[in-house]
Amino acid sequence: MNRLIIRNGRLILPNGIKNGLALICADGKIIDIKEERSYDIQDDDEVIDAYGRYVSPGFIDIHVHGGGGHDFLDGSVEAFLTIANMHARHGTTGIVPTLATCSHNDLFESFEVYRKAKSMNKEGADLIGLHLEGPFLSRAKSGAQDPSFIMDPSPEKYMPMLEASDDIVRFTIAPELPGAIAFGDELAKRGIVASVGHTAAVDKDVFDAAMHGYSLMTHFYNAMSSVTKRGIYRIAGAVEAAYLINDMNVEVIADGIHQPETILKTIYRFKGPDRTALCTDALSGAGMPDGVYNLGSMKDGTKIVKEDGVGKLMDRSALAGSMATTDTLVRNMIRLAGASLFDAVAMASATPARIMGIYDRKGSICVGKDADIVIFNDDIYIDHTIVGGRIVYGIRPDSYIKFKDDFAI
Numbered sequence: 001m002n003r004l005i006i007r008n009g010r011l012i013l014p015n016g017i018k019n020g021l022a023l024i025c026a027d028g029k030i031i032d033i034k035e036e037r038s039y040d041i042q043d044d045d046e047v048i049d050a051y052g053r054y055v056s057p058g059f060i061d062i063h064v065h066g067g068g069g070h071d072f073l074d075g076s077v078e079a080f081l082t083i084a085n086m087h088a089r090h091g092t093t094g095i096v097p098t099l100a101t102c103s104h105n106d107l108f109e110s111f112e113v114y115r116k117a118k119s120m121n122k123e124g125a126d127l128i129g130l131h132l133e134g135p136f137l138s139r140a141k142s143g144a145q146d147p148s149f150i151m152d153p154s155p156e157k158y159m160p161m162l163e164a165s166d167d168i169v170r171f172t173i174a175p176e177l178p179g180a181i182a183f184g185d186e187l188a189k190r191g192i193v194a195s196v197g198h199t200a201a202v203d204k205d206v207f208d209a210a211m212h213g214y215s216l217m218t219h220f221y222n223a224m225s226s227v228t229k230r231g232i233y234r235i236a237g238a239v240e241a242a243y244l245i246n247d248m249n250v251e252v253i254a255d256g257i258h259q260p261e262t263i264l265k266t267i268y269r270f271k272g273p274d275r276t277a278l279c280t281d282a283l284s285g286a287g288m289p290d291g292v293y294n295l296g297s298m299k300d301g302t303k304i305v306k307e308d309g310v311g312k313l314m315d316r317s318a319l320a321g322s323m324a325t326t327d328t329l330v331r332n333m334i335r336l337a338g339a340s341l342f343d344a345v346a347m348a349s350a351t352p353a354r355i356m357g358i359y360d361r362k363g364s365i366c367v368g369k370d371a372d373i374v375i376f377n378d379d380i381y382i383d384h385t386i387v388g389g390r391i392v393y394g395i396r397p398d399s400y401i402k403f404k405d406d407f408a409i
């Protein structure tokens with residue numbers, strides 16, 4: 001049995017950060033956590049010396065459209081593999097490919113492409129299911145989503161989608177639309193995460209939704225109602241409702257641009273690390289130079305311009321998605337929101353895993369879980385990314401230190 005041993009690191013475990021432990025992986029899983037010097041290294045072991053860097057659970061990005069010049073709606077296996085690899089180089093070990101609102105044909109084709117890509121993905125972040133961001137959204141809050149494909153959720157529209165793919169793990173829906181509450185019940189029955197987003201809901205709509213399967217807020221604050229006025233009276237919106245519902249999870253685009261520092265701090269303080277997942281919502285331009293990129297299908301997607309480190313609509317009237325990678329999100333939560341490194345990592349690993357219902361196998365360093373690991377320095381620059389026990393990014397030969405006893409810590 002070929003083992004992968006990661007030694008000499010600061011392990012980020014569920015109960016704290018610990019030195020003096022080595023992580024032992026085999027067959028894609030974490031099989032042991034041992035005191036240094038209490039194990040033997042065998043000839044066929046692969047050994048990474050972390051040189052005192054952090055050894056962390058891999059980051060899980062539950063909302064991402066693309067990167068490396070591709071969008072998940074490009075319609076090709078190559079797009080999926082390129083995006084999964086690009087994000088893995090920045091610490092993402094699990095990814096929920098997100099399909100923007102698109103035509104019926106593009107959507108159903110993507111189900112097929114996803115299945116093929118999943119079986120061929122050896123060098124990228126693990127594909128953990130599809131997120132459909134639309135078409136059941138509010139026209140008033142469509143943002144960069146193509147309004148011409150937006151519709152109300154009726155069983156005639158959504159049942160064929162649910163029947164065509166077993167890979168859908170998440171749906172973003174505006175809960176105030178007619179039919180959205182029944183749709184939430186249907187998703188809950190199937191174990192699919194219903195997420196409130198691109199919504200003009202008032203508080204009551206979200207309170208109702210929370211009792212019918214909705215458990216997450218899609219890019220909290222972005223494309224989402226807050227306090228509005230009807231006549232002379234003030235009405236609370238989706239944002240306020242999400243704070244009042246204790247069980248409601250939120251995801252936040254912590255690229256440092258979509259949310260200013262004060263909002264990041266507010267989310268961190270009042271929703272807390274156990275209810276807040278960091279997501280990139282990255283577009284195809286992530287990991288690429290400034291320029292014009294596509295959101296959604298190559299044929300009829302929306303053009304987006306990348307500048308100032310973010311994606312904007314071509315008329316610069318609104319943000320259209322981020323150009324971030326998960327390492328940046330963790331760094332921002334520490335630097336801008338004042339989160340501890342431990343909490344920032346939890347928001348990028350354990351919390352998204354719990355939200356997606358996969359914490360039994362991902363999201364923390366525990367014996368028996370998938371060997372999805374990232375190694376990074378104090379500034380969260382990624383040194384190695386390991387997905388299912390495979391090193392998909394890292395300076396491999398130089399870090400093979402065998403039978404060496406000089407512990408850096």
Ligand SMILES: [Zn+2]
Binds near residue numbers: 065098133281321
């Ligand atoms: Zn999105």
